[in-house]
Amino acid sequence: MLFRALILRTSGLRWVRRAVTRSRLFRPMVSRFIAGETVAEAVSVAEGLAAQGFGVSLDLLGENVATLEEANRGLEHYLALVEAIGASPHVASINISIKLTALGLDQGDEVAEANYRKLLxxxxxxxxxxxxxxxxxxxxxxxxxxxxxVFPDHPNTGTVLQSYLLRTDQDLDRLLELGCRVRLVKGAYLEPESVAYQDKSKVDSQYIDQSKRLVCEANYPAIATHDAAIITTVRGFAETKSLEKGRFEWQMLYGIRRDLQAELHHAGYPVRVYVPFGQEWYPYFTRRLAERPANLLFIAKSLFKG
Ligand SMILES: Cc1cc2nc3c(=O)[nH]c(=O)nc-3n(C[C@H](O)[C@H](O)[C@H](O)COP(=O)(O)OP(=O)(O)OC[C@H]3O[C@@H](n4cnc5c(N)ncnc54)[C@H](O)[C@@H]3O)c2cc1C
Structure with missing residues (x-):
């Protein structure tokens, strides 16, 4: 937790951002997590994964736009992505993940909601x-x-719950009542103890309890984690309950635990890979670095190699 907080805090400094985005040192790590900068590159990666039997969620990177014009541009970019996926022979295997702050949430609920509805x-x-x-x-x-x-008019949408938040049990009740699709994650942001559990074992136990509720009660939920112990527990639970394998899907990030992705896929479970792409990769990249000290060691090793 301390390491994570340190990385997330340092990455917010402007000079650190400049150094990381300009340095070639980080490039191999960036390309491990990010599927390119253009829609064409991303759709090609998505089609490759779909051809192997994986689902894909494409994430055009970018968040927290500063003006109304940028929010409208955000919508245009997402619309172009939708049309590119629509033209793909693998359209049935691909969906998209978006950030409401890329559609203008900081400019007001009305702005973001109007753009969100147009996109849907x-x-x-x-x-x-x-x-x-x-x-x-x-x-x-x-x-x-x-x-x-929005969901009553647009049933092709859903959202994400983060197990580290103190409020998530209540939010889970709300979304189960609504009936939209829910992805469960542990949570990737730096949050104070007034809103989030700081203890990893508490977050993990919340995650397991909430996953169990979702796989039993929810509309095609997504269990999104690379935590092998949690996957074993939730999988064991689902098998004990004789739940159909297609009742929910596993989700993992592009470039992380490909061995687990393949194992679950071969066991007959739906597995969706979350594939980020685009030029605005810095915030996403630093959240991934913060999750695992070994990622920084990897960079340090490349430094000494050459
Ligand atoms: C499909 C998907 C969508 C997501 N969407 C959101 C979202 O909308 N909002 C949000 O706040 N968070 C989101 N996240 C991120 C999530 O909140 C966690 O930060 C992230 O998944 C790491 O937690 P973990 O469950 O894998 O468990 P951890 O306990 O962090 O990790 C378990 C194991 O997974 C592996 N691992 C985890 N992260 C990495 C990494 N970066 N590099 C290499 N190995 C790693 C390691 O082996 C580690 O020991 C998403 C995650 C996934 C998989």
Whole structure:
């Protein structure tokens, strides 16, 4: 937790961001986590995964736009992505994950909601599902409330719950009641103890309890983790309950625990790979670095090698 906090805090400094984005040292690590910068590159990676039998969620990186114009541009970029996926022979295996702050949440609920609805209308023409990722806790209530307003008109959307938040049991009740698709994650942002559990074992036990509720009660939930022990527990639970393998899906990030992705896929479970791409990779990249000290060691080794 200390390491994570240190990385997330340091990465917010402007000079660190400049150094990381300009340095070639980080490139091998960036390309391990990020599937390129263009829509064409991302769709090609998605099609490769789909051909192997994986589902894909494409994430066009970018969040927290600063102006109305940027929010509208964010919508245009997402619409272009939807059309590119719509033209793919693998359209049925691909969906998208979005950030409401890329559609103008910082410019106001009305701005983000209008853009979100336009995107969902366009996506529905290709039968495409759009998931609103969950961002930092200052946005949790507004994201859930927006999904609650929009879902009755646009059932091709759902969102994400983070087990580290103290509020998540109540949010889970709300979303089960709503009936939208829910992805469960541990949570990737730096949050204070007034809103989030700081103890890893508490987050893990919340994650397991909430996963069990989701796989039994929810509409095609996504259990999104690379934690092998948790996967074994939830898988064992689902098998004991004789739940159908297609009742829920596993989700993992591009470039992380490909061995587990393949193992679950070969065992007959739906597995979806979350594939980020685009030029705005820095915030996503630093969240991944913060999750695992070994990722920094990898960079340090490349430094000494050459
Ligand atoms: C599909 C998907 C979508 C997500 N969407 C969101 C979202 O909308 N909002 C949000 O806050 N968070 C999101 N996350 C991130 C999530 O909150 C966690 O930060 C992240 O998944 C790491 O937690 P973990 O469950 O894998 O468990 P951890 O306990 O962090 O990790 C378990 C094991 O997984 C492996 N691992 C985990 N992370 C890495 C890494 N970066 N590099 C290498 N190995 C690693 C290691 O072997 C580690 O021991 C998403 C995660 C996934 C998989």
């Amino acid at each position: 209308t366009a996506a529905a023409r290709h039968d495409l599902f759009v998931r609103a990722d969950m961002e930092a806790s200052e946005y949790t209530e507004r994201t859930i409330a927006m999904v609650e307003r």
